[in-house]
Amino acid sequence: MITLEVTTRQRAELIDITDQVRQTIRKTGIDQGIACLHVPHTTSAITINENADPDVVQDLLLGLERLAPRDAGYRHAEGNSDAHIKSSLLGVDQTLLIEDGAPVLGIWQSIYFCEFDGPRRRKLHIRILET
Amino acid sequence: MITLEVTTRQRAELIDITDQVRQTIRKTGIDQGIACLHVPHTTSAITINENADPDVVQDLLLGLERLAPRDAGYRHAEGNSDAHIKSSLLGVDQTLLIEDGAPVLGIWQSIYFCEFDGPRRRKLHIRILET
Amino acid sequence: MITLEVTTRQRAELIDITDQVRQTIRKTGIDQGIACLHVPHTTSAITINENADPDVVQDLLLGLERLAPRDAGYRHAEGNSDAHIKSSLLGVDQTLLIEDGAPVLGIWQSIYFCEFDGPRRRKLHIRILET
Numbered sequence: 001m002i003t004l005e006v007t008t009r010q011r012a013e014l015i016d017i018t019d020q021v022r023q024t025i026r027k028t029g030i031d032q033g034i035a036c037l038h039v040p041h042t043t044s045a046i047t048i049n050e051n052a053d054p055d056v057v058q059d060l061l062l063g064l065e066r067l068a069p070r071d072a073g074y075r076h077a078e079g080n081s082d083a084h085i086k087s088s089l090l091g092v093d094q095t096l097l098i099e100d101g102a103p104v105l106g107i108w109q110s111i112y113f114c115e116f117d118g119p120r121r122r123k124l125h126i127r128i129l130e131t
Numbered sequence: 132m133i134t135l136e137v138t139t140r141q142r143a144e145l146i147d148i149t150d151q152v153r154q155t156i157r158k159t160g161i162d163q164g165i166a167c168l169h170v171p172h173t174t175s176a177i178t179i180n181e182n183a184d185p186d187v188v189q190d191l192l193l194g195l196e197r198l199a200p201r202d203a204g205y206r207h208a209e210g211n212s213d214a215h216i217k218s219s220l221l222g223v224d225q226t227l228l229i230e231d232g233a234p235v236l237g238i239w240q241s242i243y244f245c246e247f248d249g250p251r252r253r254k255l256h257i258r259i260l261e262t
Numbered sequence: 263m264i265t266l267e268v269t270t271r272q273r274a275e276l277i278d279i280t281d282q283v284r285q286t287i288r289k290t291g292i293d294q295g296i297a298c299l300h301v302p303h304t305t306s307a308i309t310i311n312e313n314a315d316p317d318v319v320q321d322l323l324l325g326l327e328r329l330a331p332r333d334a335g336y337r338h339a340e341g342n343s344d345a346h347i348k349s350s351l352l353g354v355d356q357t358l359l360i361e362d363g364a365p366v367l368g369i370w371q372s373i374y375f376c377e378f379d380g381p382r383r384r385k386l387h388i389r390i391l392e393t
Contacts, residue, residue: 001163001230032263034298034389036165038228040237042181047350050304059336059343060350067198067329074190081190088178088191092240093226095355097300097389099263104387106302109354125235127165127228129262131391132294132361167296169359171368173312198329205321212321219309219322223371224357256366258296258359260393 002028002126008118012065012083014047014057017124018103018110024126026101033130035096035103040125043083043117045090051110064089064116083116090114098128133159133257139249143196143214145178145188148255149234149241155257157232164261166227166234171256174214174248176221182241195220195247214247221245229259264290264388270380274327274345276309276319279386280365280372286388288363295392297358297365302387305345305379307352313372326351326378345378352376360390 004020025035039046050056064086074081094111097104105111113124135151156166170177181187195217205212225242228235234242244255266282287297301308312318326348336343356373359366365373375386 001228001235034391036226036228038226038235040235040240042179042187042237042239048304048354049346049350053338053340055337055339056304056343056346059338060347062336063330063334063343063347066334068194072194072197074193075186076184076190077186078184081187081194084180084187085191085194088180088221089351091222091353092179095226095298095300095357097263097298097387104263104300104302106304108304109302125228127262129165129260129391131389132359132366167357167359169357169366171366171371173310173318173368173370199325203325203328205324206317207315207321208317209315212318212325215311215318216322216325219311220351222353223310226357256359258393260296260391 004124006113006122008115008120011118012061012116013118014112014114016110017113021111022102025098028128030128030130031101033098033128035098036127037094038125039092041122043080043087044122045087045092045114046094047090047112047114048109050108052108080117086116135255137244137253137255139246139251142249143192143247144249145243145245147241148244152242153233156229156234159259161259161261162232164229166229167258168225169256170223172253174211174218175253176218176223176245177225178221178243178245179240181239183239211248217247266386268375268384270377270382273380274323274378275380276374276376278372279375283373284364287360290390292390292392293363295360297360298389299356300387301354303384305342305349306384307349307354307376308356309352309374309376310371312370314370342379348378
């Protein structure tokens with residue numbers, strides 16, 4: 001199992017980790033298989049979406065904020081229930097296919113680490129299985 | 132493939148199945164690998180979120196009810212379209228990393244079986260792959 | 263890695279690909295394992311939900327449209343930010359368990375390819391691991 005570190009700077013932020021993940025896979029020397037990613041935090045998530053226009057990521061954050069506004073009358077006293085809801089909506093795991101030593105991604109796809117209650121220093125675990 | 136049983140008691144409920152999953156993995160004697168979970172029901176789901184304050188789970192149920200209210204004018208005659216929508220939003224599969232014979236989870240993370248149209252007796256399938 | 267093709271005919275559409283996936287798995291001759299699916303597009307997704315009443319799929323599309331309406335004031339100039347948001351909410355990967363040479367699905371479950379900015383010709387990648 002390999003663990004990457006990600007540092008976020010905003011309360012809600014999507015960070016493109018595609019290059020980090022690609023290099024991690026390349027270093028293992030595995031040509032064909034899968035990579036299983038797990039985020040061990042409850043206000044974070046992982047998603048794959050467009051990398052060309054940064055407005056898409058901003059619209060994704062905006063859309064999620066509309067779905068779970070920060071101050072929408074929750075019970076949990078820490079004031080970050082919206083972040084927990086967003087984490088479950090996007091999910092904390094992601095499985096990637098590996099072909100020719102690299103993650104299989106569409107031309108417009110990047111992998112994003114998502115933090116909804118930052119800024120934070122976060123971890124991302126990766127396990128790679130060969131086929 | 133191993134199949135666990137889960138009994139729910141409310142219409143919408145999140146049940147912490149972390150111990151059941153941990154014991155299931157331990158019994159296989161597998162030290163390193165992944166565990167793939169699948170919920171074979173269409174009004175259920177699986178998610179990972181905070182285990183410390185039970186208010187977080189209640190806020191998650193509240194947040195999902197706001198996203199897909201029970202009586203929001205759907206076509207499906209059974210009156211549980213909201214539960215099908217919630218199932219797809221959280222998803223019916225989850226992949227866990229296994230290290231030292233146990234699922235890799237953050238200190239605040241628990242695994243929750245989610246039912247949105249209960250009470251029900253439900254199943255959860257688990258397949259474990261060694262690396 | 264096997265690649266399937268899917269053609270969509272509406273802007274937003276869920277297409278039942280269960281038979282295609284089942285046949286793909288059967289052709290490999292693998293009896294026990296997992297199948298990892300990946301959609302390489304940023305306005306598409308994959309989900310598993312009910313196959314009995316087609317109204318459920320229509321209600322799922324309706325529910326998602328309420329969560330991320332098409333014209334809700336986004337930044338991205340292409341006018342499909344709602345489709346990117348829906349893609350991240352449902353996710354672009356799905357892991358299936360394989361038992362007796364077939365995907366493990368509940369009696370009411372089908373696998374749906376989801377397109378939210380069609381009509382399009384789309385791809386779906388599948389990697390199968392034997393256990």
